[in-house]
Amino acid sequence: MADPVFHRPDLANELADAILADGALAPARSGLFLAAPRRTGKSTFLREDLMPALENRGAAVLYVDLWADKAMEPGLAIVSLVRAALASEDGAVLKMFRKAGLDKVNVGGLGFDVGKVGLGTGVTLSQALAALSDRVEAPIVLMIDEAQHAATTEGGNNALFALKAARDELNSSAHHGLRIVATGSSRPKLALLRASKDQAFFRAMMRNFPPLDARFVQWFIANTGLPTPLDAARTEAAFRRAAWRPEVLVQALGDLPDDNGAWPPADRLDDAFEAAVAAAIEESDEVMLKVVRALTPLQGAVLRVMGAQGEDYSPYAAATLEAVAGQLARLDPNSSVKPDVPNVQSALEALQVKSLVWRAAHGEYALEEQGLVDLMRSKGLMA
Numbered sequence: 001m002a003d004p005v006f007h008r009p010d011l012a013n014e015l016a017d018a019i020l021a022d023g024a025l026a027p028a029r030s031g032l033f034l035a036a037p038r039r040t041g042k043s044t045f046l047r048e049d050l051m052p053a054l055e056n057r058g059a060a061v062l063y064v065d066l067w068a069d070k071a072m073e074p075g076l077a078i079v080s081l082v083r084a085a086l087a088s089e090d091g092a093v094l095k096m097f098r099k100a101g102l103d104k105v106n107v108g109g110l111g112f113d114v115g116k117v118g119l120g121t122g123v124t125l126s127q128a129l130a131a132l133s134d135r136v137e138a139p140i141v142l143m144i145d146e147a148q149h150a151a152t153t154e155g156g157n158n159a160l161f162a163l164k165a166a167r168d169e170l171n172s173s174a175h176h177g178l179r180i181v182a183t184g185s186s187r188p189k190l191a192l193l194r195a196s197k198d199q200a201f202f203r204a205m206m207r208n209f210p211p212l213d214a215r216f217v218q219w220f221i222a223n224t225g226l227p228t229p230l231d232a233a234r235t236e237a238a239f240r241r242a243a244w245r246p247e248v249l250v251q252a253l254g255d256l257p258d259d260n261g262a263w264p265p266a267d268r269l270d271d272a273f274e275a276a277v278a279a280a281i282e283e284s285d286e287v288m289l290k291v292v293r294a295l296t297p298l299q300g301a302v303l304r305v306m307g308a309q310g311e312d313y314s315p316y317a318a319a320t321l322e323a324v325a326g327q328l329a330r331l332d333p334n335s336s337v338k339p340d341v342p343n344v345q346s347a348l349e350a351l352q353v354k355s356l357v358w359r360a361a362h363g364e365y366a367l368e369e370q371g372l373v374d375l376m377r378s379k380g381l382m383a
């Protein structure tokens, strides 16, 4: 079967080298943050390209996606991952390390009960990861996909706090190093994580994760199964309009055949594909805009002000409340709602329930997705 993934070995090798660099001042010693918009291939790259590149360099890689199981508290998800790595003397995780060429895995006694590993449950993450480091005798890379979720709960914050201690401990000369790699979809959120000095990502290196490029488009064209190939330049332009989301191209391809399963004639193929991409973009925009249209005027006003202020958003500052009042008057000139602190707070809670807004456990707010503001701006909804 053809490989369903387009690989980026150059990017993976470059990042793997930066992550494992061992100089005292190597920037990624404090961690690496990869930020990119939704659905642009972060998780795929971590699992399919970066993980193997790190393993080829002899690192032991642990991966957790804090969004994979929304019912699982993020702190617990991190703890469970570390427990699983330790518990598997002959189980999956260490086997994975062996497969990756680490044959020196020491499976001796741990001196503690794996079940006690946790946050305030007897064995700290630091002790547990140090024991793992001694066992595998290799650097450990902990990949936390959608790391911003860790900041939304007390347990998650405690885990980030514990990981900071573990990072400092394992990066000392006594062990083999711990590197934390995190992804997230909005820079303001990641910036908040990076700013707290007692947490895992303090001063972590921030990189914009580069979107898939022209080579991906060539790979896509080569794999469409169409009787004649799509035009490269036009497909690239369409991919750019789709904000570099592979799924939009895939959906458009699926929409090309007519009801009898016949492809469009060769001379109209590119036009038809462009139209199908435009329809797919419209459809996904519409999903987001529908949510925005269903907001109350106050919720809409709060969302717009938050989008406009970006990283500087402070919900209850006088100037912010004034800006909300201005937006509210524009959205609903007859509004009788007062944009005061309690009302803004309820609006923020409602926006959070609708997954438009992210709230850290310590009360900071940020947009769940930067793309929404860009979309609203492009549709003239941000004025």
Ligand SMILES: Nc1ncnc2c1ncn2[C@@H]1O[C@H](COP(=O)(O)OP(=O)(O)OP(=O)(O)O)[C@@H](O)[C@H]1O
Pocket: 004, 005, 006, 007, 037, 038, 039, 040, 041, 042, 043, 044, 045, 185, 245, 246, 247
């Ligand atoms: N390198 C690739 N080759 C082929 N398809 C890809 C590649 N990268 C991503 N995709 C496709 O794009 C979609 C989104 O990918 P992925 O889930 O990795 O993105 P993400 O940025 O992690 O998304 P989210 O923001 O939802 O976490 C998936 O359908 C995936 O199959």
Ligand SMILES: [Mg+2]
Pocket: 042, 043, 044, 145
């Ligand atoms: Mg992902």
